[in-house]
Amino acid sequence: MRALRSEPEQRISVQGRQWMQQDGSYPHDPGAWSARSVLVMGVCGTGKSTIGKALAEALGAAFLDADDYHAPDAVARMRRGEPLTDAHRWAWLDRIADAAAAVPGRAVIGCSALKRAYRDRLSARLGPLCIVYLHGDRALVSRRMAGRPDHFMPRSLIDSQFGDLEPPRGADVLRTDIDRPISDIVAEACAFAGGAARRGA
Numbered sequence: 001m002r003a004l005r006s007e008p009e010q011r012i013s014v015q016g017r018q019w020m021q022q023d024g025s026y027p028h029d030p031g032a033w034s035a036r037s038v039l040v041m042g043v044c045g046t047g048k049s050t051i052g053k054a055l056a057e058a059l060g061a062a063f064l065d066a067d068d069y070h071a072p073d074a075v076a077r078m079r080r081g082e083p084l085t086d087a088h089r090w091a092w093l094d095r096i097a098d099a100a101a102a103v104p105g106r107a108v109i110g111c112s113a114l115k116r117a118y119r120d121r122l123s124a125r126l127g128p129l130c131i132v133y134l135h136g137d138r139a140l141v142s143r144r145m146a147g148r149p150d151h152f153m154p155r156s157l158i159d160s161q162f163g164d165l166e167p168p169r170g171a172d173v174l175r176t177d178i179d180r181p182i183s184d185i186v187a188e189a190c191a192f193a194g195g196a197a198r199r200g201a
């Protein structure tokens with residue numbers, strides 16, 4: 001195993017092993033942690049919808065896909081290959097946060113949430129988030145996007161997505177590499193988000 005840096009995000013990134021306790025749970029206040037909304041984030045094509053849906057099912061939570069909350073003109077803009085700006089994104093983030101706040105139980109949100117200010121915007125409505133950050137290199141993201149040709153998001157927008165990306169850091173973040181089987185990523189995210197403890201595993 002490679003040497004660990006002291007930064008919390010780095011400790012968590014090594015499969016969460018450093019923090020995981022013997023029962024598979026994490027040493028956070030269990031009540032508060034297991035009630036938090038879960039944000040599955042990353043640039044386009046990293047697997048937010050795929051992982052987010054499966055994670056929500058594993059946690060018994062509702063899944064909200066941020067793609068469903070874009071205004072039609074924002075979708076048209078992305079289809080044309082024009083990136084969204086902050087001005088497009090604020091109201092979109094507020095719609096997502098309102099919808100997540102309205103679900104009766106826990107919510108898993110699949111949303112790019114590329115900049116820190118966007119995550120703060122969600123937190124302002126939802127409280128502290130449990131963040132699953134899907135990380136992959138440009139070439140892999142491009143290949144994954146090529147595999148879903150009917151999506152509104154064109155591959156020409158990959159560079160602007162990486163340009164806007166401000167990787168999240170801290171103890172609330174699981175940084176997970178997308179070059180792994182979906183089931184492995186979901187299992188790791190589920191343990192991180194409190195699913196293992198919840199199921200009594």
Ligand SMILES: Nc1ncnc2c1ncn2[C@@H]1O[C@H](COP(=O)(O)OP(=O)(O)O)[C@@H](O)[C@H]1O
Nearest residue numbers: 044045046047048049050144148178180181182
């Ligand atoms: N870990 C993975 N391994 C292989 N394929 C994946 C993985 N995660 C997602 N995919 C595939 O990559 C594509 C993009 O995933 P998607 O969930 O649509 O990403 P996003 O919602 O972030 O845009 C989909 O075709 C999906 O099936």
Ligand SMILES: O=C(O)[C@H](O)[C@@H](O)[C@H](O)[C@H](O)COP(=O)(O)O
Nearest residue numbers: 043044045066067084089112153
């Ligand atoms: O903030 C943005 O620039 C957009 O919201 C953008 O992130 C878009 O929503 C998705 O990334 C496209 O859909 P996928 O993430 O599913 O590719």
